[in-house]
Amino acid sequence: MRALIALLAGAIFGAGLALSGMADPARVRAFLDLFGTWDPTLAFVMAGAVLPMAVAWLIQRRLPRALSGDAFTLPGTRRIDTPLAMGALLFGIGWGIAGLCPGPAIANLALAPFAVLPFLAAMIAGMLLHRLRAAGR
Template sequence: MALLLALLSGTLFGAGLVISGMADPMRVRAFLDLFGAWDPTLAFVMAGAILPMALAWRVQRRLERPFADSRFSLPETRRLDGKLAFGAILFGIGWGLGGLCPGPAIAGLALAPASAAPFVLAMLAGMALHRFTTR
């Protein structure tokens, strides 16, 4: 059941990325081009996610456990350390250069596999490198 819900949620998320145009790297790059041909579309998508997420956090606080799991998987700490900051910087650089982040990149495999595949392979290599170096 949990696997089916994960697949359904991922499909819904991917469809939302495609419908909103956020799976298009050029749209993301245009959003990051503050002093050129700036496209505010991504800002509206982000703003549109704030209300549903705020409601979800309020509902989550009232629940003992999630619908399809035995417990919530929430971060155990709110501490900002060097690893988190470095990872955020790397993410931002990759997002700015590639115009993709993990969700749109995976959705891009269905839309434009030739352009999304190098990003996804590099992302997987980075994940493997992290796992290998943090053991």
């Protein structure tokens, strides 16, 4: 049942990415391209996504548990440290270079599977690299 809910959420998420233009690396780069023909679409995607989520957070505060009966497992909200900053910067550089972040990259398995494969393979390699680095400490 939990997996079915997650599958549904993933499919709605993926549909949203495809519909909004977020799945298109060229459009994402056009949003980040302030000195070119700037495309503000992504700001509208962000606004649309934050609205239902903000309502969800308001509801979440009143719920003792998730509807599945699971406890809420949520990350902390305050700690701003070097790994967070370094990670966000590196991610942003990669996002700017390729015009892809994890969600759209995975959704593109349905839209441009061969084109996205090198990115996805490298993304998983990057995650593994981080895992190995963390394990070596």
